[in-house]
Amino acid sequence: MKRLFEQSEVTAYRKLQRKYIIVWITSCTVALALLIVAVVLWKQLGRVAAQTIATICTAVIGCVSVYLPQVMALNRKKIDFVQKMLLKECKTVHLNNLSVAKETTTYDGLQFYEVLASEDDGEHMYYLFPQKHLEENTTKLYIVEKYICGSEAENNE
Amino acid sequence: MNKNIFSYSVKWFLIVILVSIFLWAFLFDAISRPKDTETVSLFLTAEASDSTKLRERLTLDGVTSSITTAAESSTYYSVQFTTTALISSDLIVMNTEKMPETHAEMQFAPLTNDLLEKYGIDATDFKFVTSEEIPYAIVVFDKEHDINLFDGLARFDEAKTYCIAVNVTRPNAAPFSTANKTTDNTFVALTKLLSK
Numbered sequence: 001m002k003r004l005f006e007q008s009e010v011t012a013y014r015k016l017q018r019k020y021i022i023v024w025i026t027s028c029t030v031a032l033a034l035l036i037v038a039v040v041l042w043k044q045l046g047r048v049a050a051q052t053i054a055t056i057c058t059a060v061i062g063c064v065s066v067y068l069p070q071v072m073a074l075n076r077k078k079i080d081f082v083q084k085m086l087l088k089e090c091k092t093v094h095l096n097n098l099s100v101a102k103e104t105t106t107y108d109g110l111q112f113y114e115v116l117a118s119e120d121d122g123e124h125m126y127y128l129f130p131q132k133h134l135e136e137n138t139t140k141l142y143i144v145e146k147y148i149c150g151s152e153a154e155n156n157e
Numbered sequence: 158m159n160k161n162i163f164s165y166s167v168k169w170f171l172i173v174i175l176v177s178i179f180l181w182a183f184l185f186d187a188i189s190r191p192k193d194t195e196t197v198s199l200f201l202t203a204e205a206s207d208s209t210k211l212r213e214r215l216t217l218d219g220v221t222s223s224i225t226t227a228a229e230s231s232t233y234y235s236v237q238f239t240t241t242a243l244i245s246s247d248l249i250v251m252n253t254e255k256m257p258e259t260h261a262e263m264q265f266a267p268l269t270n271d272l273l274e275k276y277g278i279d280a281t282d283f284k285f286v287t288s289e290e291i292p293y294a295i296v297v298f299d300k301e302h303d304i305n306l307f308d309g310l311a312r313f314d315e316a317k318t319y320c321i322a323v324n325v326t327r328p329n330a331a332p333f334s335t336a337n338k339t340t341d342n343t344f345v346a347l348t349k350l351l352s353k
Contacts (some may be wrong), residue, residue: 042189051185055177062173070162070344106161 261288285329
């Protein structure tokens with residue numbers, strides 16, 4: 001069985017999460033400090049310069065606070081997903097044939113490749129996490145709910 | 158950059174940027190507007206004036222000056238004098254005849270010797286307009302007595318006499334001001350205006 005997920009991925013996503021938090025806090029702190037300086041020293045800087053700095057800093061704080069929480073929420077979902085793939089027990093599925101979609105589709109907030117698997121009892125749809133690959137001669141899939149967590153190819157047997 | 162998140166964020170980016178532009182435009186308009194105590198205003202009843210020279214005389218450190226000149230007419234005195242001049246200006250140059258006969262203290266600061274001494278004005282150099290025997294204004298133009306303290310600054314109607322008084326309803330006439338948080342900028346400006 002070739003496992004598609006590893007514990008190191010969770011660690012990498014967690015590191016990324018910390019990086020996002022640091023970027024968020026740093027950019028907000030710097031922008032807030034500049035904004036305060038602009039407001040306090042508006043007479044020295046001139047009204048136009050101070051107002052422009054304050055506007056840009058507020059926009060930066062606002063935009064970062066709109067964008068980064070969403071990126072972090074997505075990253076959190078990825079962590080939870082990979083952890084689920086590592087911890088939950090896999091179900092084995094025997095394949096006759098499979099085809100992987102070229103474009104990703106969003107399912108439950110995350111993006112996946114749709115995998116159409118032909119089995120003895122008919123066709124079933126599974127979801128493959130991006131950056132994971134299935135070999136053409138895959139004969140077995142390991143499934144958690146509808147998500148692929150591992151595979152087995154003919155030449156691996 | 159995640160495409161879905163970015164496209165979702167775009168409208169919020171625009172809203173945030175527009176809100177910050179409007180927010181700071183309003184806030185800076187409020188914080189950069191000169192306060193009442195940061196402006197000394199002069200209402201001048203005269204036929205003509207040199208506002209540049211007058212402003213040079215009036216300007217104090219950190220305080221801007223504003224000058225309004227209006228020629229005397231029946232219309233102006235019946236309507237504008239009570240609204241524009243008496244209510245909104247710190248220093249008022251008016252026809253001497255307009256000094257109230259009673260209760261002048263409700264409108265003008267008493268220009269006593271002690272007060273004038275405090276600001277370096279020698280009372281003996283000036284002629285005063287009194288109300289109930291208290292001086293409330295200094296004569297600035299009197300053709301008959303050869304007084305013209307605004308020589309080169311303003312031209313008056315030679316048939317009349319004019320005086321300058323300090324408005325107590327404004328916040329620059331401490332300790333007589335009836336407004337809150339007062340300064341004595343009007344007296345300092347008066348001293349500068351009368352100095353040669």
